[in-house]
Amino acid sequence: MLDLAAANLLSPIVLSFALGLIAALARSDLSVPEAVAKGLSIYLLFAIGFKGGVAVAEHGVGLSLGLAIGAGVAMSFVLPFIAFGLLRGMSRMGPLDAAAVAAHYGSISIVTFVAGTSVVEAAGFKPEGFMVAVAAAMEAPAILSALWLAARTGKAGGVEPGLWREIMLNGSIVLLIGAFAIGWITGPKGLSEVAPLLVAPFKGVLCLFLLDMGLVAGRGLRGGGKVLDRGAIVFALVMPLIGGAAGAILGAGIGLSTGGIALLAILGASGSYIAVPAAMRVAMPEANPSIYLTLSLGVTFPFNLTIGLPIYLWMAQTVSGG
Amino acid sequence: MLDLAAANLLSPIVLSFALGLIAALARSDLSVPEAVAKGLSIYLLFAIGFKGGVAVAEHGVGLSLGLAIGAGVAMSFVLPFIAFGLLRGMSRMGPLDAAAVAAHYGSISIVTFVAGTSVVEAAGFKPEGFMVAVAAAMEAPAILSALWLAARTGKAGGVEPGLWREIMLNGSIVLLIGAFAIGWITGPKGLSEVAPLLVAPFKGVLCLFLLDMGLVAGRGLRGGGKVLDRGAIVFALVMPLIGGAAGAILGAGIGLSTGGIALLAILGASGSYIAVPAAMRVAMPEANPSIYLTLSLGVTFPFNLTIGLPIYLWMAQTVSGG
Amino acid sequence: MLDLAAANLLSPIVLSFALGLIAALARSDLSVPEAVAKGLSIYLLFAIGFKGGVAVAEHGVGLSLGLAIGAGVAMSFVLPFIAFGLLRGMSRMGPLDAAAVAAHYGSISIVTFVAGTSVVEAAGFKPEGFMVAVAAAMEAPAILSALWLAARTGKAGGVEPGLWREIMLNGSIVLLIGAFAIGWITGPKGLSEVAPLLVAPFKGVLCLFLLDMGLVAGRGLRGGGKVLDRGAIVFALVMPLIGGAAGAILGAGIGLSTGGIALLAILGASGSYIAVPAAMRVAMPEANPSIYLTLSLGVTFPFNLTIGLPIYLWMAQTVSGG
Amino acid sequence: MLTHKAKRVEITIEAVMEGRLTAALTKAGVTGWTVLPVLGGSGRSGAWSREGQVSRAGGMVQVVCLIRPERLDGLLTAAFAVVERHIGVVSVTDCDVLRAERF
Amino acid sequence: MLTHKAKRVEITIEAVMEGRLTAALTKAGVTGWTVLPVLGGSGRSGAWSREGQVSRAGGMVQVVCLIRPERLDGLLTAAFAVVERHIGVVSVTDCDVLRAERF
Amino acid sequence: MLTHKAKRVEITIEAVMEGRLTAALTKAGVTGWTVLPVLGGSGRSGAWSREGQVSRAGGMVQVVCLIRPERLDGLLTAAFAVVERHIGVVSVTDCDVLRAERF
Ligand SMILES: Nc1ncnc2c1ncn2[C@@H]1O[C@H](COP(=O)(O)O)[C@@H](O)[C@H]1O
Ligand SMILES: Nc1ncnc2c1ncn2[C@@H]1O[C@H](COP(=O)(O)O)[C@@H](O)[C@H]1O
Ligand SMILES: Nc1ncnc2c1ncn2[C@@H]1O[C@H](COP(=O)(O)O)[C@@H](O)[C@H]1O
Ligand code: NA
Numbered sequence A, B, C: 001m002l003d004l005a006a007a008n009l010l011s012p013i014v015l016s017f018a019l020g021l022i023a024a025l026a027r028s029d030l031s032v033p034e035a036v037a038k039g040l041s042i043y044l045l046f047a048i049g050f051k052g053g054v055a056v057a058e059h060g061v062g063l064s065l066g067l068a069i070g071a072g073v074a075m076s077f078v079l080p081f082i083a084f085g086l087l088r089g090m091s092r093m094g095p096l097d098a099a100a101v102a103a104h105y106g107s108i109s110i111v112t113f114v115a116g117t118s119v120v121e122a123a124g125f126k127p128e129g130f131m132v133a134v135a136a137a138m139e140a141p142a143i144l145s146a147l148w149l150a151a152r153t154g155k156a157g158g159v160e161p162g163l164w165r166e167i168m169l170n171g172s173i174v175l176l177i178g179a180f181a182i183g184w185i186t187g188p189k190g191l192s193e194v195a196p197l198l199v200a201p202f203k204g205v206l207c208l209f210l211l212d213m214g215l216v217a218g219r220g221l222r223g224g225g226k227v228l229d230r231g232a233i234v235f236a237l238v239m240p241l242i243g244g245a246a247g248a249i250l251g252a253g254i255g256l257s258t259g260g261i262a263l264l265a266i267l268g269a270s271g272s273y274i275a276v277p278a279a280m281r282v283a284m285p286e287a288n289p290s291i292y293l294t295l296s297l298g299v300t301f302p303f304n305l306t307i308g309l310p311i312y313l314w315m316a317q318t319v320s321g322g
Numbered sequence D, E, F: 001m002l003t004h005k006a007k008r009v010e011i012t013i014e015a016v017m018e019g020r021l022t023a024a025l026t027k028a029g030v031t032g033w034t035v036l037p038v039l040g041g042s043g044r045s046g047a048w049s050r051e052g053q054v055s056r057a058g059g060m061v062q063v064v065c066l067i068r069p070e071r072l073d074g075l076l077t078a079a080f081a082v083v084e085r086h087i088g089v090v091s092v093t094d095c096d097v098l099r100a101e102r103f
C-alpha cells in the first residue's frame, strides 16, 4: 500500500492539484476561467458516463447493478446521521451548520470518483462500468437526511417542491446518466468514434481540471480556514475513512469485484462540493457556506486525492481478499 | 435508407443532441457556458474549412467549383421566395415575419453541414472538398431576397451600408473561408501537423457541440413553442425537403459526385440560425425572433439531424444513380 | 535560410496568425472568447513547461542551467537600457513612454518562445529542456530596469511592495515553472500518461491560439496605429534583431547547443505583452498603453513570428558553426 | 425628450435564488427586469470572487428593475420575501425613463 | 470631496445594436461610456437568458453614460434614434461625479 | 416597505487596480461592495473592448458600494487616492436601501 501511495502522490494528477493549491496559497493570480473549468467538467462527466455505459454494454449488468445502487443510496441516507453525531460531539458547530456539513459527506464528489477510477485502473483492476450510475444515485439522498436533521432544530424552512426537481435534474446528474445511456446504447462501436476525444486525452484533461480544483481549494482555505475549529478539521479527516470503510464492506457484501468495491468505498469517502452546496444555499441559507465548503473541498478532497485513494483501494483488496 | 436512418438515429452525435433536448425540456440546469460553445464552434469551423482546403489541394478544382458556387448562390436567392409563398399560404404569419423566416431557409446551417459530412463519409462517399466554400457562399444571398420581400410590405427600414459588410465578414464565413485557404495552401503536409487536433477528435467534439445545440433548441421550444401555429410547424418540416430536392437536382445537373450532391441537398435543406437571425435583428427588428429561431432551430434542425440527413443522402444516390 | 523562412511563412501556424490579422483589419466580427483564449494559453504553458521538465529529467542539467538563467537574467536587465537609448534617439517618444516600451523588450513573449520551439525542432534541433525555466526567469528583471529609468524622470510613483509579489507570482510564471517541476518529477513515465493531450495536438492548439493573437494584434493596429511615429516602428523592427544577436552570442558563449542558442536568441528578440503591460498599468499609469502594446504585439510579434524566427535560427547556426 | 418618473430597483442576490426572485416578481405583476453578472463582492459574510467558486452555489447576480413609482411597494414586498433569509442587498433610486408605455 | 452634478444614463439594448449606438453617441459628441454584459432579462417580448442563445443576435448589453446635465438632451435624441425600432429600455438618474474635467 | 437613505457609489476602474481599491476601501472601514465585469468602454484615452485585450492589464471593472450618507466622504477620499493617477470614473447617486442594519 505504501508503494501505491507514493506512486499516487507523485502522479501528474496529484502534482497538478498541488500546483494549484500552492499557487493559490501563495496568492498568485493564476486562475482558470470559470467557463473553461465548467467546460472541462462537462468533458469529464461525459467521458466517464460514456465509458461506463460502454462497459455495461460489453459486460451486461445482471442483478448487481440494482444491488449496488441500493447499497449506495442507503449509504447516502445513513452517513449524514453518523457525520452529524460526530460533528456535534467533536466540534463546537451548531446543529444547522452540522446538518449542512453532514449532507456533504453523505453525498459524493464526482472528481474524486474520476481520479479514483484512474488509480484503480492503473493498479490493474477493472471496476464495473455501472458504478457511474451508482455515483449519480448517491448525490441526492443525503440532502434529505440533512433536511430532516435541520428540521428538528426548527431552523430549516419548508422545502419547496421546486427544490427537489432542481436537485434531481441538476446538470451533473443529468449529464452523467445521459452519457451513460448513450454509451450503453451505442456500445463499443460508438466509443470507437469518440475515443480519440474521450479516452486518450482523458488523464491530461483531468490534470488541468485538478489544477483548477487546487486553485479553488487553496483560495477557500485562505479565506475559510479561520471559521474551523480543530474538531471540525479532525472530523474532515476521519469521516472519509468511516465512509470508505462502509463502502468497502457494503461492496464486498453485495459481491462487487475488487475494483467495484474500491469505487464504492471512494464514493462513501468523498464529500460533495457542487450539488449539495447549491441545495444548502436554497434550503438552509443560514448555514455558513465557508464551513461546509472549506471542510469538503479544502480538507477532505485533498486528503482523499493524495492519501485516501490508496487507502480505499487497500481496503477493497483487504475485504475482497484480492 | 431505413438502415441508414436507424444507424443515424442511434449514433452518438444524434443521441447527444437528444440528451441536450431532453435535459432542456425537463428544465434541468445543465448548460454549456457561452464561451465554451463558441470555442467548440470555432474548432468545428476551422477543422471543416481546413480539411476542405486540403482535399482541394489534393484533388484540384476544375470548373466544378465555380458551377457549384453558382448553383448554391442561385438556390440561396430563390428558396426564400418559395418559402415566403408557402408560409403565406399555409400559416397565419404576417408578411414581415414570413420574409424573416424565408431568409433562414434560403441560407444554411453549418452544423447541419458538418453533421451531414459525417453521415455522408460514414456511408463511404467522398464529397468534393470545395463544398465548404459553397456553404460559405450560400449564407448571405437569402438575406437579400428577404429584404426585398419585406420592402414590398413597406415595413423594412432602408438597409444601411454597414449591414452588408457585417454580413459578408461575419465571423463564421471568414473563419470557414480562411481555414479553407490555409488548408489549400499547406496541403496534406500542413494537415499532418494539425491532424491530431483537427481530425481524430472531431466527432467527439461534434457530440459535445450537439449536446449544447440540443439544450439551446430545447430552451427555445419551451419558450417559443406557443408563438407557432400548426401551419408554421408543417412548413418547417416540408420546406427542408423542398430545399433538399432542389439541391440534389442541381447537384446532379452540374455533375457533382454522389457525396457532393448529398451535401448540396443538405445545404438547400438546412436553415440558418446564426448569421441570418443577427442580420434580421438589425434590418427587421419588428419581426419576432421567437418565430424564426424556434422554426429553424427547434423544428427544422432536429428534423434534419435525425431523419433529414439519411433522406438527403438517399435523394443524392437516387439522382446520381449511385 | 531563405528556404526556412519560406517554409515558416507557409506553415499553418503563421497562416492562422495571418488569418486573424486580416480578419481584424477587415473589421470582421470574428472573435475568440476571452475565456477560451485564456484556456488555450493555460494549455500551452502547461504543455511547454511539462515537456521541458521531462527533457531535463531525461538528460540532466549540469552547470549549464545556472549559466543560462544567469545569461537570460542579465539580458533582461540590460536590454531595456539599449532600447531606451534607441527610442530616445530614434523617435519623439517622451521618457516615461520610452521607459515603459523598454521594459517590454527586455522581457519575453512566451508565445514567440513556443512558436520558436516548433520551428527549431522542425529544423531538427533539440534545444535544452531547461530553456523554459530561462524564459520564466527573464520575465521580470526588465521591469526593474524600466522603473529605474522612469524614476530618473521623476514621474514614476514609488513601487509598492505588493507589486513585486504580483510580478513574481504572476499566473504565467507560476504555471510554467510549476509544470516544469511536475514534468521533472514525473519524467517520461508521467509524460506518457498525458502525451495524448499535451504532445500530439499541441501544434493544432497553437494554430488556434495564433488565430486569436492575430485578431488581437489586428484590433490593436487598427486603434493604436496612429499613436506611433515612423521612428518607433523602425525601433520595433530593429530592436528584436539586437536582442536576438545578443541572445545568440551569449548562448554560444555559455556553450548551449544550437537549438538552445536559437531559443535564447528568440527570448532576447521577443517583447512581452502580458506580464509587463500589467505591471506598467500599476506602476506607471501615465505611460500610454496604446504605444507599448501596439509596438510589442502589433509590430514586433508579427515580425518575429514570420521573418524573425528563421533569422534567429540562422544566427544560432552561424555562431555555433552548426 | 419626454421622460417619465420611475424607480430603479437593484437587487444583488445569490445566483441560485435568481429563478425564485424572478418568479416572485412575475407573480407580483412585475414583467420587466435585466440580470447582470457579478464578479465578486464583499459584505457581512466576507469577501468572495467568481474565481473562488466551484459551483453554481457560489456566485451572485444583480437584478435591475425599472418600474412605475406606484408599483414600487408591491415589488419590494415580493422581493423581500425571497431575499429575507438570504445574503444580498436591495437599493432603490429615482430615475426618468423614455418610452413609459413599456413599464 | 468636490463633486459635480451630472446625469447617469443607462441604456439596455441588443448586442447587435451596440456598435450602432456607440457610433451615434460619438456623432452626438458623447465620448465617454461603459458597456456591461447582460445575463438575461424580461420585458414585453418575453424572458430570455444568455444560455438560451446560439448567436450573437441574442444577447443584450447595458451602456452606461455619465454626462453633464446640459448635454443630456443631445444624448437622448441620438440614442433614441437607434433604439426606437428596437427592444430595450433607457433610464436617467441624477448623480454627482468626481473629476468633472473628464466629462 | 421601510427603507433608509443611502448613497450608491459606482467606480469604474482598471481590473489591475481592483485589489488595491478594495484594500483601500477596507482600510477606510467600507466593508460592502459588489464588483461587476465591464465589456468595453470609451473615454479620454479612447475606446476599448474586452475582445481586444490579451492580458489582465486591459480590462476594467465596476465596483458598486452602497453606503450610509455620513460615510460617503471617507469612501470617496479612500477611492480617490487609488484612482487619482489612473483612468476611470466615479459617480454618486442618492438611493434608498432595505435592511439598513447591513450597512
Ligand atoms: N454595502 C454594499 N454595497 C454593495 N454591495 C454589497 C454591500 N453589502 C453587500 N453587498 C453585496 O452582497 C453580497 C452579500 O452581502 P452580505 O449579505 O452582507 O454578505 C456581497 O458579497 C456583495 O456582493
Ligand atoms: N422594466 C424593465 N426593467 C429593467 N429592464 C427591462 C425592463 N423592461 C425591459 N427590460 C430589458 O429590456 C429587454 C427587452 O425588453 P422589451 O423590449 O420590453 O422586450 C428585456 O429583456 C430586459 O433586459
Ligand atoms: N462619461 C463616461 N461615462 C461612463 N463611463 C466612462 C465615461 N468616461 C470614461 N468612462 C469609463 O472609464 C474608462 C476610462 O476612461 P478615461 O479615463 O476617460 O479614458 C472608459 O473606457 C469607460 O469605461
Ligand atoms: Na460520501
Ligand code: NA
Pocket (backbone or CB within 6 Å): B079, B104, B105, B106, B107, B108, B109, B243, B267, B268, B269, B270, B271, B272
Ligand atoms: Na437552405
Ligand code: NA
Pocket (backbone or CB within 6 Å): C079, C104, C105, C106, C107, C108, C109, C243, C267, C268, C269, C270, C271, C272
Ligand atoms: Na526580449
